[in-house]
Structure formats: structure tokens, C-alpha cells
Amino acid sequence: MVTQVERRVRTHSWGKISEEHEELVAQAGRILRRNDMGGWTRAAPWLYPHQWSWDSAFIAVGLAHLDTRRAAQELRTLFAHQWKTGKVPHIVFNPKAPPHSYYPGADHWACAAASPDAPLAPPYTSCLCQPPVHAIAVLRIWQAAEREDEKARAEATEFLREIYPRLLAWHRYLATFRDPERSGLVTIYHPWASGTDNSPRWDGALAAVEIGEMSTYPRYDLQHVAEPSERPASTEYDRYLWLVKLIKRAGCDERAIYRSHPFLVKDVLFSAILVAANDALLEIAEVVEASDEERELVEGWAGRGRKGLEKCWDEKLNLCLDYDLRADKPLRARTVAGFAAPLIAGRQSLERLAALLSELDSPAFAGHPNLRWPLPPSTSPKERGFDPRSYWRGPTWPVINWLLWYSLLQAGEAERAELIRRAALDQISSNGFAEYFEPFTGEPLGSNSQSWTAAVVLDWLLSDPLRKPQSKRSE
Ligand code: DGY
8 A cells, every 4th residue: 555655646646745745645554554454444453443434434535545446445345234224333343353442342232233124243233323424435536536547437436336325325314214303404312423422512411311220341442542531431431331221222223212212312513414425425426327316315305404404503602503302402512513504514604604614713613822733622612511631522633624624625715724734734744643632732642543534634635636626515
């Protein structure tokens, strides 16, 4: 892969990148090569030895610049474990992961395989899911292949034909099982499904969960970080595992979970990513010449999503808020998820976009005077639950910066997007390929050699900056 990286840098047709950036590209390529398990990539070498769903999608975005075929394989492997309902599981467990490396692992989730909807096991999967970045990644692979030779383009077209029905089934699952109210918003049953596990977004809804009888459990994750404070607290883990127990007790049956589960939340970040992914799916539908009926269906999902997100706007906070279905009220917390709409979902009023962008630039986020780099902390320093070292309670995350950068480009905000890209690259080139960073000191936290951090660096440095956004996504 290193040779491919070198070739990629040398054949980079749209201008030379600096030596420092060349080195960063080489390092990113080495990380992805070391984490390559043959057809799929572990999210990180020690802390996350399995295949995670949204990590894999971001990884494919990066791999697309090194080897479009390998990038396609990453998603092919993940989608091979798609459930019969269309769900893409949040983890596919690696049978060869070292013992005692991750909890809850395959044994804990093995019972999910008994569900009539589960794929063949082993390998086992969890029965949760994660934000659907996959169609965006597939489109990125297609775009990268378009710049290569005839053979790469033909192979990528073939891949799009193969993956399109699977993506459609995945989005259909989210639009139906996860949105029986037809609100346009996706329901999650577990903070792990949001990808932003211990964000203060979930504090209110989690506080209402009463924990019953539970056995003790190991915290293997704490062995892999410098300080336990970088990971979720044990009070949070108790609730995470209690919720898993309830999901298993409901036989992983979606309808049963919906009826009885104490944590039922409409997640705005997840929903906005789905809207952006539906936009990407429409472009894929064009390439594979899908039927008009299917295109209308996808357009309908995207439109419904935007409408649903519009209702989550909070005038006072200038942000989008999640909604707690059990308590029947919004979850008020100032976090990066608040940029879900109109920024990530796109195509909404310019007035709201302007309000949201001024929030992004304000001292509540990227304009805070004490930040090491002007990048938005995952939780606003002005929020009560803010903690600069703890996972999603404050640190800055490269993948979130990528998502904001990508969405700003789509919204025609190229200058703002470029500020994020430069600051994020500087952060990683100064302090390494960490999972997340302390926002005031820039200290790398969580895992190092994190695959998706390497992947977004490759996309930032090797994607064509002159390429027009795929569609004008704000009105
Ligand atoms: C973890 O283990 O921290 C993951 O986010 C759960 O999927």
C-alpha cells in the first residue's frame, strides 16, 4: 500500500502538496495498512479490534484514494453481514481478536444470531446500528475511480451495481423500522447507535433509565487509554449494558424494542447523515440506472428527513435538538450534533444556515478564545456537561471535522470549509493520528493509530479541491 500512496502523491494531478503533507499521507497509508485485516480494517489496533460500521464507511473514503478496489472491499465485507431487515450492524466481531480486548464482544452478542432476521454467524454481529455514512463513501469511491483508468471505472460501476440494492435496503430499514411515525427522523435505542456514546445529548434520556439486576462486567477499554477519564464513566457503562440486556431480552426484535424500551430517541445527527446519504444514493441510482420508482422513493426519504429536521430547530440555541420519545420533549444540549440541519442535511433556508454558521463561529464552538485550533469541540465549553478530556463530552474529533468540512463544501461555504481542513490537518500533523483531541491543549486522547483519522487525512489531502460540490444543497 505504501507504493500506492507514493504513486498517488506523485500522480496527484491538481497541484503539488507540501513535503509535510506528503509525509502525512505516507503515515496515514501506513496506519491503514497496519490495521488492514484482509478485506476489512479494524477501527484501531488495540481499543477497537473489530469492524465498526461507520468507521468502515469513513475508512473506505480514505482507501478510495489509495486503491478503489480495496475501498469497495471494505464495504462489501461489512454489507455481507447485513441483517434481513436491511440493518447494517454496528459491529462485526473479529473471531481472531485477542481475548479480553473488547467488551461487550462476540460472546455477549452471540444471542443476536438467534434472531430470524440475523445474518449467518459466525462472525457474530451486534444488533445495533450506526450513522449511515456508507452511500457517501460509495460515491467517493466512484469519484476516485472516475479519475483513474478505464478498468478502474468499469470495476467501480460494477461495484455500484452490486452495492446499490443493499444500500437501498439499509435506507429503507431506517425509513421504516426506525421511523414508524414517518417523521423523517431516525429512532435509536442505545447511545452507541449515535456514535457519540457519552455525549451530554443523552444525559437527560439516560437519567430516566432505571437499572435492574446486573452482573459485574470488565472494562477492557480502560486498559487501552492513558487515563480512565478519557472514556465514558462507569455510571454510563452501567446504563449502556443494561440497555443491551433489555434489547437482548426483547429478542432483538425491532417492534418489541419499540414497545418496551426505556431509551427511545430521535437522533438529529443520525437523521441528517441519512439525508446526505440519500442525496448520495440518488447519484448512485443515476449511475446504475435505477428505476424512476426507486429514485422517487429515495427522494421522498430525503425530503421527509429535511422536513422532520426543520422541526427540531431551537430558536434560542440556534441549533438542532434531539427528541426524547419517552419523555416527549427535546433534549437540550449544545453539542456538534446541533449542526445536523440545515448544515449536514442541506437544502434548507439560508437564514437558518446563517444562524447555524454564526453559532459554529461563536465562542460556544470554534470561536472559543482558548482553543488550541479553531475546531468545534464535540460539546460546547458553555454546556454544563462539558469535559475537555472525556470522549464525546468536549474533545474535538477528526471525523466530525471531516463531516462539517464536507457539508460546508456542499453548502457552497468553501472558505469556511478550508479553515476547518487546514486546522484539522495541522492538529493531526502536530499531535498524531489520535481518535480525539483535548480542545484547549491539543493533547491526543483515546486510541492512537485510529483508522478513520488516517482515512480523513487522505481525503483532505488527495481529493480534488477544484471538484464542484455534487449538488447545491442549500436554497
Ligand atoms: C465503544 O466501545 O466505545 C464504542 O463506541 C461502542 O460501539
